[in-house]
Amino acid sequence: MSHTTELPTLVAFVTSFFVVLGAGIALIGSAGLLRFKTFYERVHAPTLGTTLGTGLVLIASTVMFSALELRATLHEFLVAIFTIVTTPVTFVLLVRAALHRDSAEGHDPTVEKN
Numbered sequence: 001m002s003h004t005t006e007l008p009t010l011v012a013f014v015t016s017f018f019v020v021l022g023a024g025i026a027l028i029g030s031a032g033l034l035r036f037k038t039f040y041e042r043v044h045a046p047t048l049g050t051t052l053g054t055g056l057v058l059i060a061s062t063v064m065f066s067a068l069e070l071r072a073t074l075h076e077f078l079v080a081i082f083t084i085v086t087t088p089v090t091f092v093l094l095v096r097a098a099l100h101r102d103s104a105e106g107h108d109p110t111v112e113k114n
Contacts, residue, residue: 011063018063030049033046043098047088054083058083
């Protein structure tokens with residue numbers, strides 16, 4: 001069962017724009033994971049990429065399925081809320097655990113290692 005013949009051209013362009021933009025931002029976040037050197041720098045880029053990239057892909061999904069079903073879809077809003085809430089909380093917990101570990105080992109996280 002294919003809905004491609006029923007999807008208006010404008011909706012297809014808007015959907016593809018948001019999907020490509022969201023995937024690009026997630027890719028930039030992944031590149032930041034490889035580029036940065038310390039744990040504290042590495043954890044920041046994927047967190048932002050995940051939150052914004054997932055949000056844009058969910059916007060695309062909402063636009064497409066709302067146009068196909070002719071009603072607002074709430075599934076994407078629930079996924080977006082859970083992503084927006086859980087990703088920053090996970091970020092904070094990881095950084096606090098790393099700070100605790102570094103302070104217990106006597107390392108100063110503000111000093112960059114060569």
